[in-house]
Amino acid sequence: MKLFDLAKEGIEIKQQVPLSKYTFTKTGGPAEYLAFPQNQTELQKLVGAANADQIPLTVIGNASNLIIRDGGIDGLVIILTKMDKITVEDQTVTAQAGARIIDTAFMAANHGLSGMEFAAGIPGSVGGAVFMNAGAYGGETCEAVASVTVMSAKGEFKTYTNEEMAFSYRHSLVQETDDIVLSATFELKKGQKSEILAQMNYLNALRQYKQPLEYPSCGSVFKRPAGHFVGPMIIKAGLQGKQIGGAQDSTKHAGFIVNKGGATATDYLDLIHLIQEKIKEEFGLDLETEVRIIGKPND
Incomplete structure (x- = not known):
């Protein structure tokens, strides 16, 4: 693989790294290959190698507004946090x-x-x-x-x-x-x-007063529908505090889903889908996620 030829140039490629180490939810499966380029030259070489090897390429930043499914991500994942000038x-x-x-x-x-x-x-x-x-x-x-x-x-x-x-x-x-x-x-x-x-x-x-910063989360989960606020709708639907596995709709801010301990990405997604179904049933609205959801489900 041309990807691993980059090791000779000092570009480290890690294998099967749990992405839960980097996501703000502390959930997510492994990256097949993972790299942290130090600069644009290294990034360009990594992209070129991925293209040459014909493997999928995923680029992420601080992973704060991201849910990575429990099956992880195939191919090369590039995290840009070392390019921070x-x-x-x-x-x-x-x-x-x-x-x-x-x-x-x-x-x-x-x-x-x-x-x-x-x-x-x-x-x-x-x-x-x-x-x-x-x-x-x-x-x-x-x-x-x-x-x-x-x-x-x-x-x-x-x-x-x-x-x-x-x-x-x-x-x-x-x-x-x-x-x-x-x-x-x-x-x-x-x-x-x-x-x-x-x-x-x-x-x-x-x-700090309004948001549940004491727990891992991906921030505000849903986009705001025109003329509505998501948190109050979730409260009216009786879902604030609802928990699936380790994922809970926050008791402090209903627009957030927090990891109360041991949550999986599947827990997060199941709770998101439940909220979407209930809001559709109660208010006739289709809630879109603001959080970006990538990766593959568990086999």
Whole structure:
């Protein structure tokens, strides 16, 4: 396999690694092959080797808004968290895909740049935030993005403008392509560092008060249907606190599903499907998942 030729170049390829070690839910089956590229050159070589070996390729970031099924993922899984450089120039901040969006927001704040306060508590990576157009407390990633640099499945580089990214609610262009987000540049405004940090600290305190951060979870599970809030519907349907295996609909915030101990991805998915069925029955609405679900079921 050409994939393992990369070991001669210092690129480590691990085999049969449980992805539960990396997901925020602490669930998920193994990756057949797993690599953590240090830079774009290593990433390009890994993508090229996967193409040459004709094996499936899956790229993930901080795995905070992700459920990986218990059967794991065939082929090569690339986790980008070691590609985490953040730079500031004038009123722009450029962050590699593996950088945490939280760290990017605080870097901006510490340089007196405003526009990313909403991201103070979002645990995902910059690549994941761009991919999902992540948002919180009235702000969305698309409002700050100036451009996004990607690599195609063939290893070619391209930069998209904000308009070309076709952002919408929890959506971006790269959900429809094989492009891998490499970095994003954020265009921000000058502000008072103390005021920016105060707002970010306030939002984080609010998050700690409202969200079940004491347990592993994938964050908000469902997209918000127009004109409705998911949490209150789940409560009215009598499902808050409902538990399947180790997965529980949170008693603190009904829009979250937490791992109370020993949960499997199947527990999560069974509870998600139960909630979807009950909400459809009670309210006539089809709840879509915000969390990304990938991988294969257990054999």
